[in-house]
Ligand SMILES: Nc1ncnc2c1ncn2[C@@H]1O[C@H](COP(=O)(O)OP(=O)(O)O)[C@@H](O)[C@H]1O
């Protein structure tokens with residue numbers, strides 16, 4: 413296993429970390445260099461106490477002083493628990509892995525619970541790999557390509573210079589193809605990676621600026637580099653332990669990374685990788701970056717999962733585990749005990765608890781207006797006001813989801829501004845949970861019940877439509 417195969421074959425671990433509903437959040441929104449949250453900053457509004465606590469946690473994480481512990485975000489639905497976890501991860505920097513797992517995902521037919529958790533843990537640990545490559549950087553003087561008469565085989569020469577020197581390189585077929593793909597011509601300043609053959613156009617040399625008219629206004633002009641043509645450059649990739657596992661698991665191969673269909677990974681593979689990564693670390697080739705594993709709806713886990721987490725937190729290679737729950741005192745699954753947040757007491761003992769509380773109308777309004785901006789939807793003042801009321805009476809998430817729908821409704825009547833009528837329409841099209849429960853209780857016979865039976869028709873009676881609970885006029 414070589415470092416560069418891993419680096420080349422793995423997707424970047426920051427890849428899909430942005431969950432759409434939280435795309436407006438870019439950090440915890442703290443005062444510069446302090447632990448104090450601003451009232452509204454980096455997409456975050458209100459929830460100041462919880463954000464301040466999160467800022468302290470963030471600081472502990474940065475100082476590496478939180479090993480073996482976990483954070484529990486506890487609060488009612490839609491009070492920003494996931495948002496705060498996102499905020500922490502954003503503040504840690506873009507190459508710190510953030511993995512989000514809904515506790516129910518652990519229960520699947522393909523993977524055992526512990527395998528699913530192990531994979532999630534290892535996805536959340538980054539390995540920052542340093543690699544040296546040789547690059548050639550200079551201004552192209554001339555490209556000469558000789559095509560053989562039969563077509564296939566190509567040969568060529570590239571003359572390239574810096575302000576101090578000039579050299580001619582022989583070109584192979586692969587390099588000729590990349591030069592023509594990048595449309596490199598004399599006067600371009602390029603960077604050429606010797607190992608991979610990758611060519612990057614850096615711009616046009618200033619010495620060619622008199623060709624301006626022929627180049628068009630988009631051309632970027634750069635200085636011809638000075639010094640040596642060949643340089644060594646250090647490049648850094650961050651991949652997760654899980655990605656390394658998958659690439660090296662002979663039964664899977666790296667294609668499994670794209671399908672996500674990784675199956676169980678043998679523990680010998682993981683042991684070998686831990687040893688190897690340990691060696692790289694010793695040799696200064698790699699650095700371990702504990703990322704964040706966010707486990708949402710953690711009360712859905714059972715006692716076996718909690719024991720696993722308890723043990724995994726003790727491991728040398730542990731990520732920062734942030735859990736969220738909206739349960740109060742409830743039963744721990746798989747036991748007969750009741751405990752706060754449904755967490756077993758030994759785990760509860762390890763966690764730092766941050767609690768979130770419901771938002772004021774004004775805060776809801778601000779968050780909704782940030783969401784509208786993020787989705788590039790223009791809301792009229794009245795529409796925002798009514799959406800805020802919907803948010804207060806249902807949930808922030810529900811009202812935030814209405815923005816997209818209302819925008820489609822507005823587009824249908826060819827308006828670029830979402831107005832009250834569009835919100836009303838969206839509200840009546842899609843139920844919030846409370847109206848859905850009401851609808852179910854009124855039409856219970858028409859649904860498949862626990863015995864597997866349902867009434868399909870009952871004389872001429874039609875299924876009752878829902879009535880809008882709130883009077884939005
Ligand atoms: N303080 C906040 N500032 C900005 N947006 C927020 C805040 N709290 C919640 N949101 C947004 O509101 C929606 C619901 O919040 P979420 O974090 O999913 O709630 P929870 O995880 O507590 O159920 C999300 O789109 C989230 O990004």
Ligand SMILES: [Mg+2]
Nearest residue numbers: 493494708736
């Ligand atoms: Mg959530």
